[in-house]
Amino acid sequence: MYDTIVVGAGPAGGTAAYHLAKKGSSVLVLEKESLPRYKPCGGGVSPAIAQWFDFDFSPAISLKADFFRFTWNLGDPVEAKIGTKEPIWMVQRNIFDHFLVQQAQKQGAELRDNTEVTGIEFQGDHWQVNTANGPVTGRYLIAADGAKGPMAKWLGFKERKRCLAGALEAEVPADVTDTTIYFEFGLVKNGYMWNFPKADGYSLGVGTFIGGQPQDFKKILDEYAKSFNLDIKTSKQYGYPLTLWDGTQKLHTQNAVLAGEAACVVDPMTAEGIRPSIFSGLLAAEFVSRAIAGDINALEGYSEAINEQWGSEMAWAKKLAQAFYRFPGVGYKVGVKHPSSIPVMGKVLCGELRYAEVANRALKRLIPGVGS
Numbered sequence: 001m002y003d004t005i006v007v008g009a010g011p012a013g014g015t016a017a018y019h020l021a022k023k024g025s026s027v028l029v030l031e032k033e034s035l036p037r038y039k040p041c042g043g044g045v046s047p048a049i050a051q052w053f054d055f056d057f058s059p060a061i062s063l064k065a066d067f068f069r070f071t072w073n074l075g076d077p078v079e080a081k082i083g084t085k086e087p088i089w090m091v092q093r094n095i096f097d098h099f100l101v102q103q104a105q106k107q108g109a110e111l112r113d114n115t116e117v118t119g120i121e122f123q124g125d126h127w128q129v130n131t132a133n134g135p136v137t138g139r140y141l142i143a144a145d146g147a148k149g150p151m152a153k154w155l156g157f158k159e160r161k162r163c164l165a166g167a168l169e170a171e172v173p174a175d176v177t178d179t180t181i182y183f184e185f186g187l188v189k190n191g192y193m194w195n196f197p198k199a200d201g202y203s204l205g206v207g208t209f210i211g212g213q214p215q216d217f218k219k220i221l222d223e224y225a226k227s228f229n230l231d232i233k234t235s236k237q238y239g240y241p242l243t244l245w246d247g248t249q250k251l252h253t254q255n256a257v258l259a260g261e262a263a264c265v266v267d268p269m270t271a272e273g274i275r276p277s278i279f280s281g282l283l284a285a286e287f288v289s290r291a292i293a294g295d296i297n298a299l300e301g302y303s304e305a306i307n308e309q310w311g312s313e314m315a316w317a318k319k320l321a322q323a324f325y326r327f328p329g330v331g332y333k334v335g336v337k338h339p340s341s342i343p344v345m346g347k348v349l350c351g352e353l354r355y356a357e358v359a360n361r362a363l364k365r366l367i368p369g370v371g372s
Contacts, residue, residue: 002028002110003292005129005138007117007151009035010093012260012337013144014100015281016288020106023289028136029101029109030129032116032145039093040169040238042196042203044181046275047086048351052282053103060099061089062199065181068342072332073186074227082346088181090198091274117145120154122254140288142257144281147243152262155253165286167207167271168217168239170232172225174201184224185332189215193224202230207242207271210325244268245276245314248307252299255291259284265310269317269324270349280306316355323366334365359360 004020006013008266009031021027031037043062050057051212064087070078105111112133117131120141143151151243164293191208206221218237225232249260259265260277267276287302294299324331335341344362347353 001126001360002026002136002138004028004140004142004288005030005127005136006142006144007129007144008149008260008262009101009111009113009142010039010144010146010260010277011100012262012277012284013142013282014097014104015052015278016106016144016259016285017104017109018100019282019285019359020289021104021109023201023285024108027104027109027290028138029104029111030115030117030131030136031101031111031113034114035101036094036098036113037113040167040171040240041093041095041273042194042205042271043091043093043096043198044196044272044274045089045091045096046272046349046351047048047084049275049278052278057099057104059090060091060096062092063090063142063176063179063197064088065090065179065197067180068179068183069180070183070185070336070342072184072329072333072336074184074224076332076337077325078337078342080342082181082350083343084346084350084352086350087179088346088349090196092198096274108236120151125255139255140291141286142281142284143256143262144260144277145253145262146282147241147261149262152258155256155258157250157253157258166203167242168221168237169205170202170221170225170235170237171313172202172204172230172232172235174230176201182228184217185328185336187224188217189213190328193220195224198243202228204228204230204232208325209242209244209268209271210323220293221239226285240268242271242273245273245311245318247315247318248311249303251303251306255299257284257288257299257302263306265306265314267317268314268354269321272349275351276310279310283309313355316359320355320359320362320366323363327366331366337366
């Protein structure tokens with residue numbers, strides 16, 4: 001009988017396992033893939049996550065990006081140094097996720113990878129988790145099995161508010177010499193395209209964030225890649241859903257909580273998912289630890305904490321996203337091209353500024369432009 005079973009070895013699961021094990025709890029991490037495993041992801045990480053850990057992330061960082069370049073229909077560029085205390089970290093998820101789980105293992109957490117969960121049953125005061133390799137039991141469950149995982153449904157979260165967006169990504173091997181993050185806003189409707197550098201190649205992607213008409217992502221991504229003299233046809237392409245934060249929600253149930261993308265914590269403005277997933281894993285560990293110690297209202301406190309500390313920020317992000325992505329041409333002209341925008345965006349992405357501190361000013365610029 002474990003104190004806690006964590007399903008999923010992504011950033012949320014690894015973080016929760018690390019902090020619970022560090023507090024002396026017995027923790028089992030179940031992961032259906034064999035680690036390290038590939039995960040399609042731009043791989044941009046805010047260096048602000050370092051404040052939540054007491055170890056050095058250097059071994060898991062592919063490179064640090066210190067420059068932005070924005071374009072509209074591949075032209076009208078805006079370039080600037082990011083200008084934050086620490087550049088944005090670029091990571092490869094197979095390395096980053098595994099590194100985080102290894103830190104949890106050093107604290108005493110147990111990992112069983114290549115172990116798919118096939119079902120769950122609550123048995124009075126604990127969970128039985130059935131796997132392809134036999135059942136295991138734990139007093140508490142943290143469901144961190146991602147946007148497509150079954151745990152949320154099995155736990156009864158059928159009526160959650162889920163704003164699904166789509167993304168297509170290609171990893172293109174290359175000799176990378178620059179440390180620039182590229183964003184393109186004109187080629188795709190209701191979203192943006194990106195090119196993120198890694199030590200051994202580029203991660204190119206396209207995503208939409210407020211729905212709309214279907215688009216030929218492959219064709220658009222191919223055109224974007226050619227602008228960098230890259231050929232995505234030589235690389236694998238991965239489509240995946242993004243579960244954007246869409247308002248206050250309940251994230252706890254009997255002896256269990258949702259964390260990471262299973263909890264829909266992706267930023268609706270930027271599609272940033274790693275930092276919010278880590279934050280949810282941090283809070284999940286804190287409140288499950290309180291429950292283990294006997295606080296009968298602890299898990300309810302987890303839902304409240306996520307909604308207050310993360311959801312209030314994302315309410316501003318959602319307002320910005322709706323204003324910007326519905327009228328991206330205006331948004332680019334009065335938002336991206338405004339002299340203060342690049343440093344502000346850099347600070348938001350690096351965790352040095354909150355949306356609540358900048359959204360009002362940004363919306364005032366965007367909405368008058370929309371009305372003209």
